Every structure is written in C-alpha cells, then in structure tokens.
Amino acid sequence: MRGKLKLVFMLLFASTFVFILSACGKDSAGETDEDGNWKGKITIWDGPRWAQEGDTSGEEGKGNQYFWLEGKIEAFEKSHPGVEIELIKVPWAELPDKLGVNIAGQSWPDIAPVDISGSAVSIDHIDQGVIEPLDDFFTEDELKDFYENALDAYTYDGKLYGIPNSLTVHSMLLNLDLFKEAGVEPPANGEWTWDEFLDTAKKLTFDRDGDGKIDVYGFSTYILPGYYEAWPFFYMNGGQPLSDDLTEFTFDSPEAIESIQALADLKLVEEAAPVSMGGADVGGTFQAWANEEQRTVAMEPWATWAITSTQSSYPTNFMVANYPTGSTGEPVTIGGVGGWTMFHQESDAKKEVVAEFMKFISSTDEQYLMSKEYGIFPARISAAEKEPFADNPEMARAQEMSSQVVMLPRHPEWKKIDEIIQRELQLVFNGEKTAEEAMATAKPEVEALLQK
Template sequence: MRALSRRWFMGVVAGGLLAAACLMGGCRESGGKESAHDQIVIEFWDFPHLPDTMRYLQEAIARFERLHPEVRIRYTKLPWQDGQQKVILAVNSGRPPDVCGQVNVSSRFIAQDVLEPLNDYLREDLADFHPSYIEAVSYEGKIYALPWYKACYVALLNLDLFEKFGVEPPKDGRWTWDEFVTKLKALTRYETPDGQIHEGVAPPELAPKCKQYYGLVTNLGPMEYEAYSIIFNAGGRILEKTADGEVVSGLTSPGFIEGVRRLAALEFDYRVCMPSIGAMTQEQSWNVWRDSRTCAVTFQGAWCITACEVANAAIESSNARKRAAGRLNELEQPIRYAIAAPPHDEGTTPVLGSSGLGTYVIFRQSDPRKRALCVEFAKFLTSGEGQRVLKHENVYPSRISTGNLWANDPKFASVFALFPDGIMSPLVPGTERIDKVLQQELQKAVLKDPRTGKPQATPEEAVRAADKKIRAILERAKRAAMRHREK
C-alpha cells in the first residue's frame, strides 16, 4: 500500500469527491463566464479537505448564493503540492483571489500589505474564539485572518506491539517523560530466527538475521515538526514574546536545550528510536509505523486517525476478497491503534505542537460592499455546521462555543482537550527562513557522523548555531518592519 502523508491523503481523497461534485454542477470552477445578472463575483481559492468537509463547503456555497442572489462564488481548488506558490504568484501579479484558504497566515503577505485587517468585522465574535487562535493570526494589534481550526501532532500507538511485549499503554493518553522512556525501552526488542525475543537492539553480527522492534520512529526536517513534541514538553519554544511584545529567539532557554538533549538521547543513549531521526521524513516515519508494524509509537498530525481508518477499511476489503478466494493464509490484520499526548514532566500538563492553523484571509478590496461580503462569506463557511463538520478531519474548531467535539469519546477526549493550547510561534513578517536554518542545525544533533559514530553536533552546539542565525533573521525582520511603518 502506498505511503501516506497528510497532503497526499487529503489531496487524493478530497480531490476525487470534488471532481465528482463539479461534474454534477455542485460548484463553479474558475474560468467560467459570469452571466449578465452577476453583480459581485467572489474569487474563492482553497486547498482540499476530506469528503464530509468538501460536501459541507459545496452546500454552504450554494446556501450563501441563495441568501445573496447578487453574489456568485467562483471556486478554485488549489493543489497541495504547489498551490501556495500559485497564490504567491497571483499576489505578485496584482491579481490575488478575494477569499483564500491558508494554513497559517503567510508573513510574506503581511509584509506586502495585501491582506485586509479584520478587527472591525470580528468585534462581536472575538470573545468566542480561542485566544491562541486569534494570537496566531495577529500582528501589531491587527487580525489578518479568520481562524477556522487548529491541527496538532499526537502520539500514535500500535496497540498490538504494546500487547505483544506486555506494556500498558499510557492511561488516559498521558505519560511522564520517565514513564515514556521506560515503556519505549520495554518495547524495543529483537526476535531471533528461533522465535526468541530479546531486550534492546540486536548486536551488529546478529542484526541481519533478526527482526528488530523499536519503541519509537520519528522525523526531523524542513517544515516537519513532529519531533518537537519532545522539545515543547521540556519547556522549549522556538520564538517567545517578551513583556513588551518583542519576539525573540527561545532556543537558548534551558527547556529548549533539554528538549534537544532528550530527542538525541532517544536515539544515541537509550537506543529506543529507529536510527536517523534527522534523515527521516514525515512520510517515511508514517510509512514505517503503518506498514512495517515494528515501531510502537510515532508522532503524527491527528489526520493519522482518519488515515488509520481508511487503511483498515482497505485491509478489510482486501481480506474479504482473499476469504472468497480461499487464500486464508494471506489475511492481513487491521491496525489496532490509540492516540496519546506527548510525554510531559511530572507535575505539568502536556502540550501539543500545532501542525497548522486553518484560516481564511481576505485580500485587499477597493469596494467596501464587496469587502464586507467577502468577510461575511468567510464567517458563513466557518460558523455553525462549519465548526461541527471539523470532527471528521480531526482538527479542533476555532469557536469556544463549539466545545470539544470528542468529549464523549473516551479514546480521544483527553488528548483533543489539549488542542486549543497547541503551541504555535508568533506571527512575524520576514521570518520565513527560520524553519530552514533551525532544522538544518538541529538535525546535526540527531545525525550520526560516519567517521566517529557520534552525533555531528552536541545539542548545545546545534542550538547555539541555530540561535545565532535566528537572531540575525529576527533583527533583519525588525529593521524591515520599522522601515515599513515609516512609509
């Protein structure tokens, strides 16, 4: 079965549904001609969603047009692979959409001053939004996007491996750092050809003949923050706000350094993690966890819940065909899974890292009436049923009044309760390069030097190198912001 990443999964599943909906007249793709009766055309660009959400959006667009006969919504589906580049090119050419779905607000667009501030339009609703959502889309007191949902990373557990090695899953999805390490050690085993199970990692001379099991598989690379679940729960933050509102690097804090130490220790000291964290991509770590069934825990976006269900449905369908053909020896076991919070320190509440905030932005409008309709349309999409449908995507709604949609589900309730406070970095224009330099340096703390067999850099060395570069980026961004305000 093909490896899944969130973008591939969302694109394929949602793309097929959207194509069918458009063939049936359920949406108007861009490029069509407006009728003579159309007075206001709202260009609406968005990335794919899962089928239930796509159905909702199609129905919501139709309802909005019925409520506003003078409005036509012209929808354009953005591909995950290069959709954001299409938006950037449209902005740079002076022809952006009117309303656009964005995962987080691009600091580039704030620096270009092409987004409508929404403060005046959200005054009556502001108290109903989770504060962290509003903070994540605000810069210098201006709200630049309408938050819809927050996606977060969770720990995904293979319950068959926990059972196989007699390890209890974390109760209510919570475990301390010490409990986490103890359980991963108990889950790291190797099986010799005679079927005997042994503790730890197989010796090099036996490894080719053994089946190796690891407690954890995770990844660290550009735009991939799954492994930061460890760092954030040690108290580390990439960027922090001072008392006077200035955004500064948080990398040299004791919590961040300790978090990188813990991440490196999982591979080099405890040896409970599949090697090469720094060379592993998100798609690879997901593929290893799902297909090899040899790693007990991975950190993934909560989209993995739906992905597991889709994978299990495919397995059951395949098994039905095999049973009908009498090929009982080829039956495959569905994935028995659970989710948990990342490990936290004793006496603290676990925190989740956020993999993104789903938002709608309004690009600058010269017509006040159209501007108001664009905002009304975005609010219409993200209210009421637009909040409740998000349960199918395993992302957390932006409205406090919606509550925890998983509150009555004991498998997920305690973990999803943590989503509203999922960690996001402050919005700062001019800081797009932070991700690249940060990941390049931190990878050195978890990549082995082939000459010495040791990490390429100590956690302290990696953090100091990244901090120096990030401070320079922040200083340049600060000077650029000052020049922008002076214009």
C-alpha cells in the same frame, strides 16, 4: 542630492502602489442598489477538501472535493440576489506560490484560505497591505466562541486578520499490540511525564525472536525542514525557538538544550530508538509503526492525518496520548490553524458582503460538519461542544489537545530559520554534535536573519 532622489523615489513608489490598489479594486467593486444592497462578483480560492460518500468521479476517482463549498456558494447567491461568487480551484501545494504571484501582479482574490499546515495568517501579506482586518465584523461575544490560540494565529498588532476555521494537532500514537507483546501498560488517560515515557520506551525495546538482535524499538521520529512531529518534546521544559517578540534565538536556552539532548539520547544513549531516528524518511518511519508486515516501532508522534489513515488504510490497534510533560508540568503540542482571509477591498459595501460570506462558511454548524467529514478540529468552542467525534474516540482524544497547541514563530524569515535549525538537529540525532554545540552553530545564522 542622493537623499532627495531617494525620497522622491519612495514617494513615487508609494503613490504608484496606492494607485494600483485603487485600480485593482474598481473593476471588482460592484455597485449598490437603491436599497443599499451590494451587487457584484466575489472571487474565492480553495483547495480540495472531501467528496460525497460514494463519489468516485473525477481525477483518480477521488470525486468532487469542492462540492461542499459549491453548495454554500449556491445557497448564499440565492439569498443575496445580484451577488455572484466565483470559485477558483487551487491544489493546496500550489496555493502559496500562486497567491504570491497574484499578489505581486495585484490580482489577488477576495477570499483565500490559510492552509492548516501554515499555522497562521501571513505577516508578509499584512505588511504589504493586501489583507483586510475583520474586527468590525465580529462582536466581543462572537470572538469568545473561538479558541484563544486560534484567534492568536490570526491576530497581528492587535487586529484580527482572518477567521480561524479549523485546527490540527500533533499527538503521540501508541501501538497497543506491541505494548501487549512486551507486557507494558500504556499511560493512564494518555498522560505521562518524561521519566515515565522514557521508562516505557526502554521496556518496549526488545528482542522478539531471541537471536540477540533488537527487533522492536520503543520510539522513533524524523527531523526534516517543515515537519514538527518531534518539536513538542523540545518545548516540554519551557524552551522555544525564538523569543516572544521574535528578536532573539532562544533554542540555545538551558530548557531547550536539555529537552533536545534528552530526546536524542533516547537513541544515542538508551538505544530505545532505531538508527534511522532523526533521519528524513517520513514514509518509512510511518510504515515501521503502522504497517502490519513491519510493526518494529511502538510509539511515534504524528499529525492528525495519521489517525484517520490508521483507522482506514493501515488498521492498527492503537491509542492517542499526550506528549510527555517536562519541568513545566503542562503538556504541549504544535498545531496549525486553517481559516479564511479577506484581501484588500476598495468598496466598504462589498467588504461587508465578503465578510458575511466568510462568516457563513465558518459558522458553528459548518465547522462541525468539516470536522466530521474532513478530519480536522473546529476552531469554535461551540462546534467542539457538539462532539463531532463522539463515535471516534481516538479523534475525540486528539481534539482534547486543541487547547495545548502552540504555534510556530510567525517571523517572515521562518522558512530559512527552520532550515538552519533542522539541519543542526539532524546532526544532534546523528550523534555528530551535542545539542549545545548544534544550537551554538545555529544562533548567529538565525540572528542574522532576525536582524534583517
């Protein structure tokens, strides 16, 4: 009897969900005219991007950071009479929670962005049936124009769920003034092995004023949930946190353990990093590298934003380098892929127009423009080939690393998994546990989440 009741409940729930999907779509489905042209309203969400040069209007004098998308909307509406596109402005920090609430209330937008720090389209949203696949709107040749790792971030179960628009990478930033002060040569072409990096870090650790105390350290970074500047080091010997099928915890492999311990020992054994390395002070770590009044760390890994910040707010004589290579011989970095997703549509005619607009704002020219103005890297190869950073060698060097990017695991429980791993990593860098002990502690907790 209990089994029959459960079956009836599941059927009722499924029917209700389908009904709600249908009801949600009818109000915004629009209509098709005699010529087969769809007319109606499209809703798009987006976060602030960049303002026009010289625009100091608005909150905190930042200018209108939505003008680019507003212009694209106006152009599209002019070429598609009867189509209205409503822009809903959402701060990036609020977007994930707001989207979750609206999905729960069956009131999602037609188009929403994937924040570049989120790395990939949400599997949860796909499994809930609220994100549309876009395979029918791209030819094979069109898809070849996207970097393979960018497409992978938007592909699930063999289908494409979104349009990759931009990439960001983590890279090594080297303070060349400190290299010169210590009489150390930076790596040729920004490429080096782990042994070369280690030797460089030790040489850059020195007593500047002769008082017997170290004033400058070779390297530093921090360990904190949601931040991955240190993680490419952990991948350098072929390790990764989860298996490819996301069913096993693999940061306890010999390759991962060796890499984690090696970076921790840079501080604990070699003393080529400050005591603060491995803590949670993001701002203080950056200031120690970039602030002219400090400059106590010669090398730090950062995401792309730090390059533009160093070129403006914190002028620094620096260069961009790869993360050092380990036993794989291949440089690896971690990055994010921003883009656009389409939410569930009842009308095929509307779906085509929504897809057309998404492609309109993700073209080669638009990705090139966004790269130059917004400081990210294009997901399209054709946009990269237009050399958006021809006049910015540091950004151009970082852009070369786009093909090295690996994505974080796309497990629905990743946030909890990440918190467990980062907690244990902090203990390793504090010298309270070895990498092997820490990952042994993390393993059963993570695998309990993987088995959900």
